[in-house]
Every structure is written in structure tokens, then in C-alpha cells.
Amino acid sequence: MPKLTHSEAPLPFPILIGDIGGTNARFSILVDAYAEPKHFPNVHTADFETIDAAIQQGVLDKTAVQPRSAILAIAGPVRGDEIPLTNCDWVIRPKTMIANLGLEDVLIINDFEAQALAIAGVSEEHRETIGETSEGMIASRAVLGPGTGLGVAGLIHAQHAWIPVPGEGGHIDLGPRSERDFQIWPHLEPIEGRISAEQILCGRGLQNLYHAICKVDRIEPVLVQPADITTHALAGTNAQAEETVTLFVTYLGRVAGDIALIFMARGGVYLSGGISQKILPALQKPEFRAAFEDKAPHSALLKSIPTHVVTHPLAALAGLSAYARMPANFGLATDGRRWRR
Numbered sequence: 419m420p421k422l423t424h425s426e427a428p429l430p431f432p433i434l435i436g437d438i439g440g441t442n443a444r445f446s447i448l449v450d451a452y453a454e455p456k457h458f459p460n461v462h463t464a465d466f467e468t469i470d471a472a473i474q475q476g477v478l479d480k481t482a483v484q485p486r487s488a489i490l491a492i493a494g495p496v497r498g499d500e501i502p503l504t505n506c507d508w509v510i511r512p513k514t515m516i517a518n519l520g521l522e523d524v525l526i527i528n529d530f531e532a533q534a535l536a537i538a539g540v541s542e543e544h545r546e547t548i549g550e551t552s553e554g555m556i557a558s559r560a561v562l563g564p565g566t567g568l569g570v571a572g573l574i575h576a577q578h579a580w581i582p583v584p585g586e587g588g589h590i591d592l593g594p595r596s597e598r599d600f601q602i603w604p605h606l607e608p609i610e611g612r613i614s615a616e617q618i619l620c621g622r623g624l625q626n627l628y629h630a631i632c633k634v635d636r637i638e639p640v641l642v643q644p645a646d647i648t649t650h651a652l653a654g655t656n657a658q659a660e661e662t663v664t665l666f667v668t669y670l671g672r673v674a675g676d677i678a679l680i681f682m683a684r685g686g687v688y689l690s691g692g693i694s695q696k697i698l699p700a701l702q703k704p705e706f707r708a709a710f711e712d713k714a715p716h717s718a719l720l721k722s723i724p725t726h727v728v729t730h731p732l733a734a735l736a737g738l739s740a741y742a743r744m745p746a747n748f749g750l751a752t753d754g755r756r757w758r759r
């Protein structure tokens with residue numbers, strides 16, 4: 419086991435854990451390393467002016483347990499003492515939290531690091547396997563999450579620990595390969611001149627792809643929300659929506675295969691995020707796995723790598739709890755992201 423340095427010393431219990439999304443914030447309290455987490459009702463970020471008010475009213479006012487520390491996962495980079503969230507107005511100020519909420523120790527990490535912590539221990543009941551099941555190995559893994567954006571993280575297994583590797587993998591280039599791709603690509607909305615994976619593989623990306631397909635087919639688009647597109651696709655009630663979702667899972671397979679190669683993720687690639695669970699029947703068709711495995715000269719390697727959809731309803735919180743209980747099992751970098759009284 420790696421030796422604990424002072425900055426990696428366990429956070430003191432009870433620990434408040436939180437998954438702070440753009441729309442929803444989910445909180446639990448871990449009383450000790452063995453107790454089941456006590457969950458609190460979802461908090462809508464728009465209902466509270468500050469995260470401190472949300473924690474006070476949504477958690478602390480509802481329990482007699484006073485947390486001594488907090489581990490929060492947020493969407494966006496963690497830098498400095500004032501951390502704005504990507505998709506909502508909250509700014510996280512750990513020093514103010516320590517002063518006002520009775521906390522003595524606060525750790526802030528990236529939301530996809532929390533997803534990576536979660537896939538270290540996700541059980542069979544909390545995942546759906548896509549394609550042939552191969553025996554799970556204790557080996558590096560990766561997670562991709564199409565939701566509001568496309569989150570990507572690796573989970574390296576080394577020195578008897580799981581080491582989450584957060585990054586900006588959702589922004590890698592995604593190029594056309596098939597004849598149909600070459601028809602569609604000129605009609606996709608680019609970002610500063612290029613098509614990144616996130617231009618297609620997220621909620622907004624579903625709309626982008628659907629509109630491009632409608633343009634190529636010279637059809638007036640009739641579907642507006644990402645959920646309309648996937649609902650019609652799964653029901654087989656709109657041809658362009660069906661093709662959108664078929665291509666979406668193909669491109670997701672292509673990118674997931676690339677990420678598997680980068681991390682040598684023999685332990686499996688996991689799909690999280692709000693969209694994966696909603697398009698599970700489409701992911702179970704052959705296209706996702708075919709694209710995932712189509713990686714010459716390494717197709718045999720990719721064939722041996724399992725792929726799963728994470729179905730745990732609170733995966734990020736489960737990952738944070740696993741870390742909070744047994745920090746020595748994880749090589750989580752805390753430098754510049756941990757504040758103490």
C-alpha cells in the first residue's frame with residue numbers, strides 16, 4: 419500500500435459527500451467507514467443562491483449529525499479558492515464553507531474523477547454489460563459519460579491502488595470514416611472549425627447530428643429535444659431519429675475504443691452519464707461493439723475488453739463513498755484541492 423503523506427491523511431468522519439451537477443446536487447453523509455451512507459433528497463441548484471445555503475437547508479437542517487469534513491465532486495476544473503461551476507451560478511468557496519458550515523476539512527474533485535472512483539467497485543447489479551462478457555480483470559479501466567457534455571476519465575491500476583486520471587478527453591477530434599459520415603460531416607456544427615467528440619456525443623450533440631442528417635436527407639427537422647430524438651429512435655417512429663441514434667452509438671463505440679487503447683483499459687470501459695442508460699437498447703445492438711472493436715491492428719485486444727453501462731442511480735456518490743472509506747486504496751491527487759481549518 420502507498421504510504422500516507424499528511425495531505426493524503428483520511429478525512430475525519432462524519433463526512434459529507436456531494437455530487438454537484440449543473441441541474442441537481444446530490445448529498446449523503448457517511449457517519450463512519452462501515453455505515454451505509456445516509457442519503458438526502460436531490461437539491462435543485464436553481465432553488466438556492468449558494469451551495470452553502472443548499473448544504474445548510476438541504477442537509478444540515480435535516481439531521482442531527484454534524485459533518486466534520488466534506489468531499490464534493492463538481493463539473494469543471496478545480497483551481498484556486500473560488501471555484502465556479504460550469505453549468506450553474508454557484509461558486510464554491512471552501513474557506514467560506516469551513517468558516518460557516520462547521521467543517522474542518524474540504525476536498526473538491528472533478529465529477530469524472532468521481533465517476534472513475536465509482537467504476538473501481540461497481541458491482542454486477544449496478545451495470546449492464548454490452549457484448550460478450552469476458553471475465554473482469556483487475557486492470558486499468560476507463561469511463562465515458564455522454565450527458566450535458568462528454569466526460570472522460572481513466573482509472574489506472576498500479577501499485578495496489580486505483581488512480582483516477584481526469585482529463586478533457588471529450589474534446590478529442592472525431593473524424594468521418596464511412597461514406598455516410600463524409601456526407602454528414604460538412605453539415606455538423608463545428609467548434610472553432612473542428613468536430614470534437616463532444617460536438618456529437620452529448621445531449622446537444624444528438625441535436626447537432628439529427629439536424630445534419632435532416633439536411634443531407636433534405637427533410638425539415640421536426641424533433642427538438644434530445645429526449646424526443648432518442649424516444650422516436652427507440653420506438654422506430656422517425657427515420658432520421660433512428661439513424662441519429664444508430665450513428666451516435668457507432669461514434670460512441672469508436673471513441674470508447676480509442677480511449678480503451680490510450681489507457682490500455684483491459685479491466686473494461688464503462689459508459690456513465692445521463693444518456694447511456696436511456697439508450698441502452700440501442701447500445702445493445704451490434705453497432706456499438708462493432709465500432710469499439712474495429713481498431714486494427716488491435717482488434718483482438720479490443721474484443722477482449724468488456725464494455726458496460728453503469729446503471730447505479732448515484733454512481734458518483736458511490737465512488738466518493740468508496741474513497742472516503744478507504745482513501746489508501748486510491749491514488750487520488752489532493753494537492754491544491756484540499757482545504758483545512
Ligand SMILES: Nc1ncnc2c1ncn2[C@@H]1O[C@H](COP(=O)(O)OP(=O)(O)OP(=O)(O)O)[C@@H](O)[C@H]1O
Pocket residue numbers: 438439440441442564565566567620621622624643644645646648649691692693696
Ligand atoms: N431521454 C433522453 N435521451 C437523450 N438525451 C437526454 C434524455 N434525457 C435527457 N437527455 C439529455 O441529457 C443531458 C443531461 O445529462 P445528465 O443527466 O448526465 O446531466 P448532467 O450533465 O449530469 O447534469 P446534472 O448532474 O446537473 O443533472 C441533457 O443534454 C439532456 O437534454
